[in-house]
Amino acid sequence: MYVLIVYDVDEKKVAKVNKYLKTYLNWVQNSVFEGELTEAQLNRIMLWFKGHLDLESDSVLIYTASSQKWLSKRIIGIEKNSTDNIL
Amino acid sequence: MYVLIVYDVDEKKVAKVNKYLKTYLNWVQNSVFEGELTEAQLNRIMLWFKGHLDLESDSVLIYTASSQKWLSKRIIGIEKNSTDNIL
Numbered sequence: 003m004y005v006l007i008v009y010d011v012d013e014k015k016v017a018k019v020n021k022y023l024k025t026y027l028n029w030v031q032n033s034v035f036e037g038e039l040t041e042a043q044l045n046r047i048m049l050w051f052k053g054h055l056d057l058e059s060d061s062v063l064i065y066t067a068s069s070q071k072w073l074s075k076r077i078i079g080i081e082k083n084s085t086d087n088i089l
Numbered sequence: 090m091y092v093l094i095v096y097d098v099d100e101k102k103v104a105k106v107n108k109y110l111k112t113y114l115n116w117v118q119n120s121v122f123e124g125e126l127t128e129a130q131l132n133r134i135m136l137w138f139k140g141h142l143d144l145e146s147d148s149v150l151i152y153t154a155s156s157q158k159w160l161s162k163r164i165i166g167i168e169k170n171s172t173d174n175i176l
Contacts, residue, residue, distance in 0.1 A: 006093075006152065008095055008118060008121050010118050010119045010120075010169065011166075030150060031095060031097050031148055031150055032097045033097075033120075034095050034150065048163070048165060051165045051166075052165060055165065055166055056166070057165070057166045057167070058166075058167065059166070059167065060165075060166040060167070061118055061164070061165070061166040061167045061168070061169050062164070062165040062166055063117060063118055063121065063162060063163075063164055064162065064163040064164070064165070065093065065152075065160055065161070065162050066160070066161045066162075066163070067154065067159050067160055067161075068159070072154050072155070072159035072160070073152055073153070073154055073159070073160070074152070074153045074154075075150065075151070075152050075153075076135070076150075076151040076153070077148070077149070077150055077151070078135060078138045078139060078142065078144070078147075078148070078149040078151070079098075079138075079142055079143070079144045079145075079146070079147040079148040079149055080144070080145065080146065080147070080148045081148070082097065082148050
């Protein structure tokens with residue numbers, strides 16, 4: 003399935019979350035990742051979040067579509083993921 | 090169509106962008122809005138962005154699905170939009 007993850011977490015956890023999500027997904031903007039995942043992978047990511055985040059103050063939105071074809075993307079301004087290599 | 094907008098803009102513009110997007114969409118997380126829009130409304134929003142943002146440094150991602158039914162949403166942690174009324 004195609005997955006879009008947008009997080010808003012305590013600043014101190016941002017680097018750790020980015021590093022973890024980059025093993026599964028493409029970074030597309032500050033705190034936004036997207037890509038293809040299996041249900042099992044998504045479940046693993048959700049478990050990781052539950053173990054590493056403060057569920058009283060951090061927030062993660064996970065949007066899923068059965069296929070990328072249901073989702074169109076337009077970009078205004080710069081494509082931040084073009085700097086992915088230097089992160 | 091169902092629209093999800095995620096922006097990463099200069100801090101000084103955040104309040105203005107939020108105020109504008111709230112006239113069309115629901116705020117769901119810091120810098121994330123979603124909701125139903127017509128093609129004409131989305132075009133108006135895109136024009137507004139092009140007129141108010143710095144296209145060399147700001148970034149806006151716009152995801153669209155023909156219907157909300159193609160998109161599922163899961164939330165981990167807090168639902169930030171529950172504070173919508175006090176913004």
